[in-house]
Amino acid sequence: MSEAVDSVSVDEGRGGGPRTMISLQQVSKTYPKAEAPAVRELTMDVPEGDIVMLIGPSGCGKTTTLKMMNRLIEPTGGRIVLDGDDVTDVNADELRRRIGYVIQQVGLFPHLTIAANIAVVPKMLGWDRNRTAKRVDELLHLVGMEPGQYRDRYPRQLSGGQAQRVGVARGLAADPPLMLMDEPFGAIDPITRERLQDEFAGLQQQVRKTICFVTHDLTEAVKLGDKIAVFGPGGTLEQYDTPDEVLTRPANEFVAEFVGSGAAVRRLSLLELARLELDEVVISTGGAPAGNHPVVALDDAGRPERWLSVPGTDQPPPLVTVPLTGTVYDAVDVMLDAGVPLVAVVDGDGESRGALRWQTLIGDLRAKRRRP
Amino acid sequence: MTATTETAAPAAAPQRRAWWRGNLDLLVNPAVVVVGLGLVALYASTVDFDSVARRALNPAGLRRQTIEHLVLTGVSTLIVIVIAVPLGVALSRDAVGRSRGAVLAVGGFLQALPPLGVVVLIGFWLGFEPSSMILALVLASLLPVLTNTVVGLRQVDDAMIEAARGMGMTAWRTLLGVELPLAIPVMMAGIRVALVLNVGTATFGAFIGAGGLGVPLFSMLKLFRLDAVLVIASLVAALALLVDWFGAIVERLVAGRAS
Ligand SMILES: Nc1ncnc2c1ncn2[C@@H]1O[C@H](COP(=O)(O)OP(=O)(O)OP(=O)(O)O)[C@@H](O)[C@H]1O
Ligand SMILES: [Mg+2]
Numbered sequence: 001m002s003e004a005v006d007s008v009s010v011d012e013g014r015g016g017g018p019r020t021m022i023s024l025q026q027v028s029k030t031y032p033k034a035e036a037p038a039v040r041e042l043t044m045d046v047p048e049g050d051i052v053m054l055i056g057p058s059g060c061g062k063t064t065t066l067k068m069m070n071r072l073i074e075p076t077g078g079r080i081v082l083d084g085d086d087v088t089d090v091n092a093d094e095l096r097r098r099i100g101y102v103i104q105q106v107g108l109f110p111h112l113t114i115a116a117n118i119a120v121v122p123k124m125l126g127w128d129r130n131r132t133a134k135r136v137d138e139l140l141h142l143v144g145m146e147p148g149q150y151r152d153r154y155p156r157q158l159s160g161g162q163a164q165r166v167g168v169a170r171g172l173a174a175d176p177p178l179m180l181m182d183e184p185f186g187a188i189d190p191i192t193r194e195r196l197q198d199e200f201a202g203l204q205q206q207v208r209k210t211i212c213f214v215t216h217d218l219t220e221a222v223k224l225g226d227k228i229a230v231f232g233p234g235g236t237l238e239q240y241d242t243p244d245e246v247l248t249r250p251a252n253e254f255v256a257e258f259v260g261s262g263a264a265v266r267r268l269s270l271l272e273l274a275r276l277e278l279d280e281v282v283i284s285t286g287g288a289p290a291g292n293h294p295v296v297a298l299d300d301a302g303r304p305e306r307w308l309s310v311p312g313t314d315q316p317p318p319l320v321t322v323p324l325t326g327t328v329y330d331a332v333d334v335m336l337d338a339g340v341p342l343v344a345v346v347d348g349d350g351e352s353r354g355a356l357r358w359q360t361l362i363g364d365l366r367a368k369r370r371r372p
Numbered sequence: 373m374t375a376t377t378e379t380a381a382p383a384a385a386p387q388r389r390a391w392w393r394g395n396l397d398l399l400v401n402p403a404v405v406v407v408g409l410g411l412v413a414l415y416a417s418t419v420d421f422d423s424v425a426r427r428a429l430n431p432a433g434l435r436r437q438t439i440e441h442l443v444l445t446g447v448s449t450l451i452v453i454v455i456a457v458p459l460g461v462a463l464s465r466d467a468v469g470r471s472r473g474a475v476l477a478v479g480g481f482l483q484a485l486p487p488l489g490v491v492v493l494i495g496f497w498l499g500f501e502p503s504s505m506i507l508a509l510v511l512a513s514l515l516p517v518l519t520n521t522v523v524g525l526r527q528v529d530d531a532m533i534e535a536a537r538g539m540g541m542t543a544w545r546t547l548l549g550v551e552l553p554l555a556i557p558v559m560m561a562g563i564r565v566a567l568v569l570n571v572g573t574a575t576f577g578a579f580i581g582a583g584g585l586g587v588p589l590f591s592m593l594k595l596f597r598l599d600a601v602l603v604i605a606s607l608v609a610a611l612a613l614l615v616d617w618f619g620a621i622v623e624r625l626v627a628g629r630a631s
Contacts, residue, residue, distance in 0.1 A: 067538075072534065093540045093541070093542050094540065096537070096538060096539060097540030101538035101539055103531060104531075107532055107534060107535030108535075109532060109535070109536075109550055109554075110554065111553045120539055121539050121540060124541065124545075180538075
């Protein structure tokens with residue numbers, strides 16, 4: 001480990017982008033008796049408030065990387081800087097109380113109630129009873145479980161999905177700025193998983209944590225991640241970028257293969273409408289063509305009712321809508337189903353947010369920057 | 373570490389009902405004891421015991437010997453727990469590695485020695501008194517508690533330990549708050565085996581002056597008063613059943629809600 005690395009890249013904002021929450025610098029881990037390192041000279045900065053998804057084939061060192069961040073595993077090389085402090089300098093137990101940890105296997109304690117499970121870290125931090133109890137209820141609410149109903153249950157009385165939520169609540173208990181989550185939705189059926197992901201995305205809107213999130217699921221990575229770290233065999237970091245970049249501009253052969261090169265249709269389901277630069281729609285009460293944009297008429301409630309004119313067509317096609325929360329895949333599905341060359345995209349209130357046109361789809365789909 | 377114990381009032385009633393239903397099996401053991409002893413008493417009432425047998429069966433004497441017997445059993449089992457549990461905890465640590473097998477093998481060797489031989493040897497070595505008997509009992513029943521402590525702790529899901537450490541619990545706290553509570557059912561099973569074993573072995577206390585129900589048992593056997601032997605042997609058996617029953621109750625109370 002080199003003492004000379006004093007130019008630690010902890011830039012304090014000020015036009016230099018967001019602060020770095022945790023920074024891995026040339027971190028390596030070779031397990032005892034292993035010939036090859038499980039993680040090889042990994043360098044990665046996780047910006048504060050971002051979700052970074054660690055993804056890659058099995059055995060490529062994702063869990064190892066995560067556990068090095070809270071020193072459940074000691075790196076054999078390099079350094080890890082958390083919020084400006086080298087983590088190897090601090091007491092590991094205290095360090096871990098500041099970092100939320102959700103393990104791959106949920107790991108709720110079967111002999112403790114749900115409330116006591118969630119209260120483990122607050123208790124260690126010496127919170128008083130009232131504060132702890134309030135926090136437990138608050139967290140149960142947050143993960144969508146009625147406190148009165150679940151507080152005094154035992155883990156074996158929960159379904160798999162509920163247990164995973166409690167696992168997440170437990171990780172959040174002491175309001176740590178950094179969360180490490182190892183496949184928190186791993187062992188869950190696709191439908192529940194999708195719901196949990198949606199809830200999780202909503203949750204993150206509220207709590208704004210810095211999160212390192214391991215997953216096997218590319219859909220999940222794209223859906224939840226601000227950034228994706230693609231690991232390759234031998235514990236190397238192949239690409240570390242935004243989901244859109246990873247999908248549209250894979251850094252190398254391996255990443256291209258991993259994100260499913262050629263499977264263009266599959267990629268559609270990864271593109272959320274909310275993330276796209278949608279086609280502009282002109283709202284009009286008259287029938288005048290508006291340059292190159294489709295014109296839509298609204299009903300009394302301000303919702304799109306029918307197309308008045310659509311460039312490139314003589315007769316405006318019937319209007320069909322897809323919700324903004326859907327993906328391009330959904331939009332294409334609707335287009336093919338209704339036989340129309342465009343769909344109107346509406347938000348939760350049913351108001352128009354733009355359109356997606358077939359022409360754009362096969363031409364130049366552009367993602368917009370998230371959270372401008 | 374204790375779980376939040378205050379249970380909401382409305383939840384209490386159904387829980388109590390469930391408690392009874394879940395623990396009905398605990399009534400089997402005392403029922404067997406009562407019926408069995410009743411049958412033996414019925415049989416004994418038909419027998420015309422001679423004065424020798426009657427002296428051995430006098431209630432005051434039997435009561436004292438039963439208490440001696442229980443003290444031998446209880447004290448030796450307590451000592452076993454005090455020795456075997458910490459030793460088992462130490463042996464269960466990952467760092468111990470290969471020597472774990474060696475220590476358990478030594479325990480297995482002790483266990484395999486014939487108890488009567490051990491009792492008599494220790495009696496000659498340390499004197500004919502209750503404390504020698506207790507030492508012999510400890511040696512004879514150490515292994516089940518030790519093995520079960522090690523096994524109980526080793527079978528705790530690694531995920532539990534990783535979750536505990538990952539949340540910042542110290543190694544001690546993890547042991548006391550997570551590992552031991554989860555190992556308790558297996559450990560208690562070992563302790564029950566030790567208890568029952570000790571009730572039986574404690575009869576040999578008669579040979580080294582340690583008292584207990586072995587005294588009238590073996591003297592009646594020697595004098596060929598088989599009806600009296602039957603009565604005393606039934607008492608020992610009943611004692612073993614009741615001690616095991618006691619262990620079962622403690623196990624339920626301690627392990628309670630863990631599963
Ligand atoms: N405790 C250990 N001792 C020795 N080798 C280990 C240990 N833990 C992991 N490894 C090895 O290190 C490599 C990386 O393991 P790791 O658990 O980090 O993979 P992963 O990316 O999390 O895989 P998965 O997606 O299957 O969870 C693997 O080859 C694994 O066999
Ligand atoms: Mg893993």
